[in-house]
Amino acid sequence: MKAIVYTSQTGHTQRYAQMLAERTGVPAYSLKEAGKSLRRGEEIFYMGWLMAGTVKGLQSAMDRYTIRGAAIVGVSPQGNGDLWTEARINGGYSDSGGRLFYLQGGYAPEKLGFFYRMMMKPMAGSVVRQVQARGEAATDQERRMAEIFQHGGDFVREEALDEIVRWFREGPHDGEVKAVPSVDI
Structure with missing residues (x-):
């Protein structure tokens, strides 16, 4: 290589x-x-x-x-x-x-350029809302992804x-x- x-x-x-x-x-x-x-x-x-x-x-x-x-x-x-x-x-x-x-x-998200930040914002919000709507039915992975989109990681x-x-x-x-x-x- x-x-x-x-x-x-x-x-x-x-x-x-x-x-x-x-x-x-x-x-x-x-x-x-x-x-x-x-x-x-x-x-x-x-x-x-x-x-x-x-x-x-x-x-x-x-x-x-x-x-x-x-x-x-x-x-x-x-x-x-x-x-x-x-x-x-x-x-x-x-x-x-x-x-x-x-x-x-x-x-x-703070390191993303404006274009990518604007692309990610609706997706991140959607993931968080879906997990909140599912409540206890949300999987551990779904909860982890919502946490990442809320707080970064x-x-x-x-x-x-x-x-x-x-x-x-x-x-x-x-x-x-x-x-x-x-x-x-």
């Missing part, structure tokens, strides 16, 4: 990428920096943040590099949706053999990278992430 390439909005994904670089000895670059440091087609591990079901920067990274694995960083304690179903069916791999991981990052933990570090050490890897996954949050 030539590099870890990431896109980060509030710093959670960047912190994970820097910790992974320290643990693996593979350099980490933001997607913008990577364009100056890496050649087209280089093998990378991609890390991107999840926003409204889209893994930010993933399409741009796929257009330029060979992505052997990817970690998607989201607010939820666990991933869900098509990406995670595909990965579970395939033992943690995309249909084209690229390794997929999910990491819980955090929620820091930082869940970046070095030990969350253990499985990815093991995967790096198992290399080399020949699968590839070739399609932008559909992700539910």
Whole structure:
């Protein structure tokens, strides 16, 4: 693996990428920096943040590099949706053999730009209202998400990278992430 390439909005994904670089000895670059440091087609591990079901920067990274694995960083304690179903069916791999991981990052609305803050505000309010309406019937995960949306939270933990570090050490890897996954949050 030539590099870890990431896109980060509030710093959670960047912190994970820097910790992974320290643990693996593979350099980490933001997607913008990577364009100056890496050649087209280089093998990378991609890390991107999840926003409204889209893994930010993933399409741009796929257009330029060979992505052997990817970690998607989201607010939820666990991933869900098509990406995670595909990965579970395939033992943690995309249909084209690229390794997929999910990491819980955090929620820091004060660090979001105006556009993203305005996008998140109705969704956060909706989650909180739904949990309040469900009362005792709300699940623990629903309650945790409502709490995160009300108060923010930082869940970046070095030990969350253990499985990815093991995967790096198992290399080399020949699968590839070739399609932008559909992700539910």
